[in-house]
Amino acid sequence: MHRSEGRSVRLYVGNLPFSTTDEDLRQLFETHGELVSANVVRDRDTGRSRGFGFVEFSSDDAAQAAMSALDGTDMGGRALTVNEARERRSGFGGGGGGGGYGGGRGGDRGGDRPSRY
Template sequence: MSKNIYVGNLAWSTSETEIRDAFAAHGEVTSVKLIEDRETGRPRGFGFVEMSNDSDALAAIGDLDGKDFGGRNIKVNEAKPRVERPRW
């Protein structure tokens, strides 16, 4: 079963390829999605990585959480299910 991982506190210049490479050192990465602001298209400093194997994902979380990545200490943990919020 695949595991979805939250990655936060990213530098705006961080690319999906850089994230994929960092996580691929721990196992197969099935997808990477960096979130952008809907109106400006600028990066929001966080994203999600999906890995195909739970144990690989947990190893990546343990190894990468709090590490310096592009000059910032990134936050890496298990993603929580998305909660739909009403739009105003």
């Protein structure tokens, strides 16, 4: 985690108990340094926790301390996974350009059959 000064550092926190709230996450991590944010990721349809979240520290030292102290820690019977969050890249998930389903085929197949509709 080599970051320039003044940049926040984002950590991924995995294997969270599904009952974990943003405030629970904040309380667990804030003892290691100044937090910018703490968020449990939720399903957009149901609002239920997806079992992971992100915390953002104002310094690299605080993020390192939190990772060292909390990775593998038991929370609600689950061993937490704490590591540096990967940056989202544009085009994440790939596919694009039609997704490969048919690619322009599937229209009129010729012949004199009447339309079904």
